[in-house]
Amino acid sequence: xxxxxxxxxxxxxxxxxxxxxxxxxxxxxxxxxxxxxxxxxxxxxxxxxxxxxxxxxxxxxxxxxxxxxxxxxxxxxxxxxxxxxxxxxxxxxxxxxxxxxxxxxxxxxxxxxxxxxxxxxxxxxxxxxxxxxxxxxxxxxxxxxxxxxxxxxxxxxxxxxxxxxxxxxxxxxxxxxxxxxxxxxxxxxxxxxxxxxx
Amino acid sequence: xxxxxxxxxxxxxxxxxxxxxxxxxxxxxxxxxxxxxxxxxxxxxxxxxxxxxxxxxxxxxxxxxxxxxxxxxxxxxxxxxxxxxxxxxxxxxxxxxxxxxxxxxxxxx
Numbered sequence: 001x002x003x004x005x006x007x008x009x010x011x012x013x014x015x016x017x018x019x020x021x022x023x024x025x026x027x028x029x030x031x032x033x034x035x036x037x038x039x040x041x042x043x044x045x046x047x048x049x050x051x052x053x054x055x056x057x058x059x060x061x062x063x064x065x066x067x068x069x070x071x072x073x074x075x076x077x078x079x080x081x082x083x084x085x086x087x088x089x090x091x092x093x094x095x096x097x098x099x100x101x102x103x104x105x106x107x108x109x110x111x112x113x114x115x116x117x118x119x120x121x122x123x124x125x126x127x128x129x130x131x132x133x134x135x136x137x138x139x140x141x142x143x144x145x146x147x148x149x150x151x152x153x154x155x156x157x158x159x160x161x162x163x164x165x166x167x168x169x170x171x172x173x174x175x176x177x178x179x180x181x182x183x184x185x186x187x188x189x190x191x192x193x194x195x196x197x198x
Numbered sequence: 199x200x201x202x203x204x205x206x207x208x209x210x211x212x213x214x215x216x217x218x219x220x221x222x223x224x225x226x227x228x229x230x231x232x233x234x235x236x237x238x239x240x241x242x243x244x245x246x247x248x249x250x251x252x253x254x255x256x257x258x259x260x261x262x263x264x265x266x267x268x269x270x271x272x273x274x275x276x277x278x279x280x281x282x283x284x285x286x287x288x289x290x291x292x293x294x295x296x297x298x299x300x301x302x303x304x305x306x307x
Binding site: 008012015016019020022023028031032035038039042045046049050051053054057058061062065066069070073074076077085086087089090092093094096097098100101104105108109113114115116124125127128158159162163167170174177178180181182184185186187188189 | 201202203204205206207209210211212213214215216217218220221222223224226227229230231233234237240241244245247248249250262263264266267269270271273274275276277278279280281282284285286287288289291297298299300
């Protein structure tokens with residue numbers, strides 16, 4: 001448990017420090033690089049929360065695609081020299097963000113959360129692990145899942161099954177959204193129709 | 199490392215992103231701040247999926263993965279958002295030669 005605590009605080013320092021850098025560093029290119037630090041720290045949080053698949057997706061999509069796209073955009077637009085200037089809303093924005101932070105922290109600490117019972121916690125973690133790996137019968141028995149029906153239930157539950165059973169409609173909607181976003185982005189960056197050649 | 203610690207860290211990340219998206223003039227800085235907010239929400243969802251007991255857990259053990267499914271949808275929507283957002287940034291840069299939000303006043307009147 002101690003090791004996890006140390007990792008958690010290291011990741012917290014990385015995430016919060018990087019995030020502060022993203023919004024405060026005057027050099028936009030450095031801000032984009034610090035954004036990658038935040039993304040990696042969040043991937044670390046996902047591993048701590050036994051969501052290994054999401055951690056991999058986070059690195060692939062955020063670090064591999066989104067951060068690279070942003071760096072690309074920073075280098076293509078020549079406003080980099082002017083830096084990351086604040087606008088006139090700086091003080092109201094800081095006050096608003098601080099008030100929201102106070103409200104969120106109060107809610108997080110004061111709410112009586114309905115935690116998983118301790119006996120179910122181990123099984124829930126098994127389900128989350130089985131989303132990325134295959135569990136043997138011995139591992140399941142060790143975690144207190146003894147009957148064959150329960151073992152089958154834990155083994156068969158996975159992210160992919162949820163995505164194409166309970167959440168198939170949102171899944172298809174997101175596919176259509178991605179297609180629409182792709183076509184929209186192409187239309188937006190296309191040269192004007194008048195200048196197009198034959 | 200408790201559940202509340204995760205919630206507080208993600209609240210801090212979200213508020214930093216909120217401040218950045220409200221107070222910066224460069225549209226790319228605003229997009230980066232919005233990505234920070236997306237990440238903060240994802241951490242909250244995954245933490246809740248790990249620690250909290252949904253009512254559906256009694257019938258179906260796989261519902262502990264619901265929070266991760268939501269996080270996957272958010273990541274997808276964030277990818278769509280950044281593709282469109284950068285498209286708009288390039289269109290804006292081509293028409294006005296600037297990515298400064300305080301100068302983006304062509305649509306006024």
